[in-house]
Amino acid sequence: MTVTESTPRPDGKDRYTISEVAAFTGLTAHTLRWYERIGLMPHVDRSHTGQRRFTNRDLDWLELVGKLRLTGMPVAGMVRYAELVRQGEHTFGERQQLLQDTRRDVRARISELQDALSVLDYKINYYAGAGAAPCAPEGATS
Amino acid sequence: MTVTESTPRPDGKDRYTISEVAAFTGLTAHTLRWYERIGLMPHVDRSHTGQRRFTNRDLDWLELVGKLRLTGMPVAGMVRYAELVRQGEHTFGERQQLLQDTRRDVRARISELQDALSVLDYKINYYAGAGAAPCAPEGATS
DNA sequence: TAGGACGTTGGAGTGCACTCGAAGCAAGCG
DNA sequence: CGCTTGCTTCGAGTGCACTCCAACGTCCTA
Numbered sequence: 001m002t003v004t005e006s007t008p009r010p011d012g013k014d015r016y017t018i019s020e021v022a023a024f025t026g027l028t029a030h031t032l033r034w035y036e037r038i039g040l041m042p043h044v045d046r047s048h049t050g051q052r053r054f055t056n057r058d059l060d061w062l063e064l065v066g067k068l069r070l071t072g073m074p075v076a077g078m079v080r081y082a083e084l085v086r087q088g089e090h091t092f093g094e095r096q097q098l099l100q101d102t103r104r105d106v107r108a109r110i111s112e113l114q115d116a117l118s119v120l121d122y123k124i125n126y127y128a129g130a131g132a133a134p135c136a137p138e139g140a141t142s
Numbered sequence: 143m144t145v146t147e148s149t150p151r152p153d154g155k156d157r158y159t160i161s162e163v164a165a166f167t168g169l170t171a172h173t174l175r176w177y178e179r180i181g182l183m184p185h186v187d188r189s190h191t192g193q194r195r196f197t198n199r200d201l202d203w204l205e206l207v208g209k210l211r212l213t214g215m216p217v218a219g220m221v222r223y224a225e226l227v228r229q230g231e232h233t234f235g236e237r238q239q240l241l242q243d244t245r246r247d248v249r250a251r252i253s254e255l256q257d258a259l260s261v262l263d264y265k266i267n268y269y270a271g272a273g274a275a276p277c278a279p280e281g282a283t284s
Numbered sequence: 285t286a287g288g289a290c291g292t293t294g295g296a297g298t299g300c301a302c303t304c305g306a307a308g309c310a311a312g313c314g
Numbered sequence: 315c316g317c318t319t320g321c322t323t324c325g326a327g328t329g330c331a332c333t334c335c336a337a338c339g340t341c342c343t344a
Contacts, residue, residue: 031301047321050322051320067257068258071255074301075301096266099266100266103262109255112212113248117248119206119209120248127234127237128238172334173333176331192339192340
């Protein structure tokens with residue numbers, strides 16, 4: 001369902017059908033086409049009959065996109081990044097900035113989660129040692 | 143916009159209007175009413191004219207809900223937890239289980255984020271030392 | 285007692301990120 | 315040749331978590 005797992009890049013191959021890519025990435029074919037429509041893919045090659053032929057480069061890109069997606073970066077942000085990549089090397093600074101902003105967000109998110117985790121631990125402990133406390137303080141009982 | 147900040151519980155007060163609670167929690171009045179509708183609040187008291195009067199207990203509950211929300215727990219899960227609380231002490235075990243499941247998810251999420259963070263760091267470093275690399279390996283240039 | 289801020293309800297609308305359906309080509313196989 | 319499988323496009327639908335609206339009632343201060 002979710003992506004998470006690696007890309008068992010099969011062999012010396014470099015042209016993949018959409019369903020192969022779907023299998024590798026865990027994304028659906030629909031989603032891959034949608035990514036392309038919204039400008040999140042760097043122009044996918046086509047066969048003589050117009051079918052998509054993804055390359056290892058595309059697979060790498062999708063792996064990165066997967067990571068960015070895991071950070072919670074909105075799709076619009078990833079599209080922005082893709083645009084910068086398309087525009088060439090002179091956007092290195094801007095790309096770096098975008099990634100740094102994302103890093104800041106991720107760091108903040110991690111500490112939020114760690115904070116929440118400690119509340120969770122506290123309550124789990126409470127329930128572990130409970131069952132006989134008649135009038136526990138507020139909040140602790142919830 | 144987002145909640146994040148503490149609840150400057152003003153004084154010996156124990157009856158708050160919806161807008162006071164909104165100010166304390168960072169939630170909107172709309173959202174507070176919605177929480178009540180969907181069963182995420184433990185029956186809020188009313189004034190003689192039918193207006194909501196929240197107590198410190200409600201504020202505590204909302205603080206917990208805020209934490210659970212930060213974990214990414216879906217609203218349905220929080221509603222489930224609220225139901226268990228309403229049902230009394232015999233649901234302690236189930237509540238603990240639910241919290242433990244959530245903790246597992248949060249831990250997993252944290253390591254996902256840390257993983258993504260290292261990719262981010264890698265790329266940021268790349269851009270930091272770049273600008274002159276003509277043909278960097280795939281993926282590194284994205 | 286008048287004005288304005290704040291409260292109530294039910295239900296509809298929003299934004300995001302997919303997710304799916306329908307209709308129609310194209311390739312490969314027995 | 316017919317069949318299956320897979321591809322194409324466009325556009326509509328889904329699920330989540332709000333978010334807002336309209337119409338109206340209430341509270342407080344001058």
